[in-house]
Amino acid sequence: MRRCVLLLRKLRGCQPMDVSSMLGYAFAALVSVSLAVLIEWSVRSEEGRVPEAPARQLSLHELSLYHGGAGSRGLYLAILGQVFDVHKGYKHYGPGGAYHFMAGKDASLAFITGDFSENGLTEDVSSLSPLQVVALYDWLAFYHKEYKTVGTVTGRFYDESGKPTKALLQVRASLAEGQRIKAQSEAEKAHYPACNSEWSAARGGRVWCSTKSGGVIREWAGVPRKRFSPGSSGVRCVCVEDPFSAEDPSLQDSVQESLHAARGPRAPTGGVTAMPHLGGGKETEIRLQKRSFLDFNSRKCPRGKIICCFTHLH
Known part of the structure; x- marks a missing residue:
């Protein structure tokens, strides 16, 4: 403020100013700053919100590095190609946990079959019936509710640009059929x-x-x-x-x-x-x-x- 007063005195021939003049100039400066902030906010609003960082796309190898063990980068798992950070469930998914075998991989099929062997821990769900696909999507909804979404895995369900593959579209078609069958069954049970x-x-x-x-x-x-x-x-x-x-x-x-x-x-x-x-x-x-x-x-x-x-x- 002192520098502003000295500058203003210099501009006015170094004439002393009374208190009311000083307050007037201070108020004008405050209004100018406020207007500048409002203008910047308006411009940003017109342009839309500042976009968040895009969802990550991981390869199967990258996903395998998030197994939760020694030297791990974190604790992730994938279901139907969607990756979730399950670190808050470390006691379940970390080493020694009941579901540790699902960490660092997409083991979608095992969610339904309960086959936790090496062959059973696979993302290939082409053998599932429409109603089983409905049950698998119930698991997917659970992870969306309980854990943070990280991104997608490039491979069976998503391509390198993050778009659904033919395999995922087939799963979605099976889901629609399963939902139709389920609705029909529920109507029959009501009757x-x-x-x-x-x-x-x-x-x-x-x-x-x-x-x-x-x-x-x-x-x-x-x-x-x-x-x-x-x-x-x-x-x-x-x-x-x-x-x-x-x-x-x-x-x-x-x-x-x-x-x-x-x-x-x-x-x-x-x-x-x-x-x-x-x-x-x-x-x-x-x-x-x-x-x-x-x-x-x-x-x-x-x-x-x-x-x-x-x-x-x-």
């Missing part, structure tokens, strides 16, 4: 909720329906039926709201067949078949002695509760 079940060596097993069975809360309990999924040889016990409903022809036909058979026939692939009813009102249960492919039988019990008992198919 045909799973039965409750219990089994013990002493008492055998049984299945039954309730208003909360299958994790689907509803107003109706339903009756147990066998459900065969199209394209699959598997069968599951489901709860059907109205077994005599004409809305499902395969269900209606199966129910009619069960009324005239001591044991229900195997249903064709796709559709619902009724579990044959036990005759009479006498309280009888057929216990399960061995775990094998089962036929289900249902009956009305006291207070309207539906119970399915297991019998063997011979």
Whole structure:
């Protein structure tokens, strides 16, 4: 300030200034500096934010140097070509940790298969089904949530410019298919909720329906039926709201067949078949002695509760 005053005195012929003049010049200087800052900020705002450093692109060799052991540069792992710094999880991924074998590499396949051998620790996921790819992307989402993203690995999933490769595009297509299948399955489970079940060596097993069975809360309990999924040889016990409903022809036909058979026939692939009813009102249960492919039988019990008992198919 003293230098500014001396300079101003010199410019004014070294005439002394009163206090009000000095304050006036000081205020003018402050305004000038403020305007300069505002102008610079405005220019930077128009140009946009100063870009952050671009994501790193590592080769497989570079990634291997981040294994967390002696002489390591850090602790990284990759999944589907995306690299994460997992140092905060050192006790898990560092030497001696349960997942140390995944450090310094892309072992995407092992996240699903659980094969931690040398051959299993690979980024090649072409053998995975669409639903398994969905599960793999769940792991990817977990790492995005819990750890810092470093960049990508040049190779199977990303090229040298960081763009997705054909292999990654195929994985994404499989993901879309898996999400479609999963949504369809969830809709089916809401329409045909799973039965409750219990089994013990002493008492055998049984299945039954309730208003909360299958994790689907509803107003109706339903009756147990066998459900065969199209394209699959598997069968599951489901709860059907109205077994005599004409809305499902395969269900209606199966129910009619069960009324005239001591044991229900195997249903064709796709559709619902009724579990044959036990005759009479006498309280009888057929216990399960061995775990094998089962036929289900249902009956009305006291207070309207539906119970399915297991019998063997011979």
